[in-house]
Amino acid sequence: MAYPAHSLIDEIRAATRGLNVFAARYLPSYARGHALLNVIACTGLFTCSFVSNAASQLHLAEESAYILPDSFPVTAMAALDNGRIGLLSNRDYVLIAHRGSFAEVGVGVLRRPVGIGVNPKSGRVEVVDAQRREIVSLLPAEGVNxxxxxxxxxxxxxxxxxxxxxxxxSDGTEVRRVFYVPDDGRVRQVHSWSSARRPSGQPAARLSALDDRVIITEADSPFHSVIVDSAGRLVSRLEAPDPDDASIQPAQRERRWSSLPVLRAGFLFLQVVSDLASDTRLVMTYDESGTLLRVAEVGIPIGFGATIPEHSLLVGIRRFGPQEIVSYRWSWGARRSQLEQ
Structure with a gap:
């Protein structure tokens, strides 16, 4: 399915007016002269550059897009192996996507899947079922464990x-907790925090893998993230700005902000905070130390949920009409955009 490039360019131009006001507020003085907090390139179907400075310019070029079944609204995803992507929904099964084909897995076995991955030792697809409170190993030839x-x-x-x-x-109070469940060994808590916010219907935390560590992102405000290892040692911290301050568009209605998981894209981190009541998205980028580099506001119904690092791919869900699974190849470095030519 193709979409006219000019409509996306016009939409992003309109959505990002005035973002330099944000630079004066959130960037250190030495960085303001080099920062352009907007989207400066959008060409073809969807190719964008999120810019903070010449050394750390993020370019996203679309690689593929496939329409998903309308009956499977995606809530989370994870990269598996061999280019496969596991997709989660509020259904009692999961979808495994590979090059435009989709396989239903766990039908009649799962109740409420919230995580999917591959055990590197057995090669089995594993699913965490929140309702059954189990890790379910799926491999049709050998049955289910x-x-x-x-x-x-x-x-x-x-x-x-x-x-x-x-x-x-959540433990039933205002405390949110994250545990490490090793394949062999004792379960241990690695992080906890308190949140007085009322539940939004979204998970209390978004989790993403970073080698054998985890990036824990608060789904609700203030949307901060920490990186911890399996022993609970703090590796790094990412502090997001207040979305209502970062947004340059006056809100016509109450915003319902929710963060997607923070993902590692090369040597930087990417976070998308979505307004659940509109198509507004705040795209935030951080360096390796957790320092905020830039914020771009776009009016595009897209969110990223997984990476395939060996191919420099970001994978997400886009909703221009039908729901699509899309992948974008990332690259870094300065180059002249078509909007500047």
Whole structure:
């Protein structure tokens, strides 16, 4: 399905007017002269550059787009192996996507899947089922295995890493907790924080893998993130700005901000904070130390949920009419955009 490039360019131009006002507020003085906090390139179907300075310009070029079944509204995803992507919904099964084909997995077995991954030792697809409170191993030729999850939380999110799973959720109070569940060994808590905000219907935390560590992002304000290892040691911290301050468009209605997981894209981190009541998205980028580099506001219904690092690909869901799974190749470095030519 093709979309006219000029309409996207015009939409992004309109959505990003005035973002330099944000630079004066959030960037250190030495960076203001080099920062352009807007989207300066959007060509073809969807090719954009999010710019903070010449050395760390992010270019996204679309690689593929496939229409998903309308009956499967995607809530989360994860990269598996061999280019496959596991897709989660509020359905009692998961979809595995590969080059435009989709396979239903776990029909009649799963109840509420919240995480999907591949066990590197067995090669099996594993799914964390929040309702059953189990890790379910799926491999049709060998049947289904179940492993009980003994964590004292209502599970809302899970991500697979090399040595096991990280699972997160609420303990029934204002405290949110994340646990590491190794393939072999004792379950241990690695992080906790308090949130007095009322539940938004979204998971309390967004989890993404970083080697054998986890990036934990608060789904609700203030949307901060931490990177911790399996022993609970803090590796880094990313502090997001207040979206209502970062947004340059006056809100016509109450915003319903929710953050997607923070993803590693090369040597920087990418965070998308979405307004659930509109198409407004804030695209935030951080350096390796967790310092905020830039914020771009776009009016495009897209969110990223996984990366395929070996191919420099970001994978997400786009909703221009039908729901699509899309992939974009990222690159870094200065170059002249078509909008500047």
């Amino acid at each position: 179940h492993r009980r999850l003994t964590v004292p939380i209502a599970i809302g999110a899970a991500v697979r890493v090399t040595g096991g799973w990280y699972v997160g959720g």
